[in-house]
Amino acid sequence: MVLITNARCYSATDIFAAGFQDHRIGPVLGTDENTGAGGANVWTHELLSDLLQGDRATPYVPLPKGAGMRVSIRRTLRVGALSGTPVEDLGVVPDELHRMTRRDLLEDNADLFDRAGLLLKDREPHTVSVTDAVSVNGSLKLKVKAANVDRVDVYVDQRPYASADLTDGQAAVTVPVAAAARAARIDGFEAGRLVAGKTEQLP
Numbered sequence: 001m002v003l004i005t006n007a008r009c010y011s012a013t014d015i016f017a018a019g020f021q022d023h024r025i026g027p028v029l030g031t032d033e034n035t036g037a038g039g040a041n042v043w044t045h046e047l048l049s050d051l052l053q054g055d056r057a058t059p060y061v062p063l064p065k066g067a068g069m070r071v072s073i074r075r076t077l078r079v080g081a082l083s084g085t086p087v088e089d090l091g092v093v094p095d096e097l098h099r100m101t102r103r104d105l106l107e108d109n110a111d112l113f114d115r116a117g118l119l120l121k122d123r124e125p126h127t128v129s130v131t132d133a134v135s136v137n138g139s140l141k142l143k144v145k146a147a148n149v150d151r152v153d154v155y156v157d158q159r160p161y162a163s164a165d166l167t168d169g170q171a172a173v174t175v176p177v178a179a180a181a182r183a184a185r186i187d188g189f190e191a192g193r194l195v196a197g198k199t200e201q202l203p
Contacts, residue, residue: 030094
């Protein structure tokens with residue numbers, strides 16, 4: 001996947017972009033040199049005063065001439081290579097920068113999407129899928145097919161059940177006492193890193 005950002009990505013989308021980049025899900029393609037640099041809850045002086053209303057020890061008093069102030073609470077921090085770095089005030093710097101073109105403005109981001117397509121073209125695809133699922137003697141037998149994945153972990157109805165190494169991109173997994181299962185999630189790994197995932201509804 002490629003994530004496209006700009007300077008208007010703020011607050012929740014700042015946090016999403018940071019997680020996307022920190023967990024190396026894919027490249028971040030930005031049309032600006034940074035996202036909006038939000039990533040915390042903003043509390044006003046008025047709110048803080050209301051929270052301690054009636055408390056004689058409150059430090060909050062009305063500010064002169066109707067002035068106000070705001071503070072950041074619960075600031076979001078980065079993980080991975082940027083562990084501990086705040087999102088607020090710094091934002092997310094894209095891995096690749098695309099300057100918007102006339103064609104982008106007049107043709108619904110045509111050049112931007114072409115650039116994203118080129119980034120995807122250069123990346124190795126990772127896929128997982130369930131090709132067959134049958135119930136046998138109270139157990140669920142799954143056949144899994146994958147590309148560029150060397151191990152799969154299997155969750156049935158959101159419970160972890162099995163892990164299997166793949167041979168030639170395929171594996172057979174037996175899940176005991178799961179004949180009535182409704183859904184299976186397959187997580188695919190390459191060299192110990194999660195690179196693909198898919199949830200399949202079971203017949």
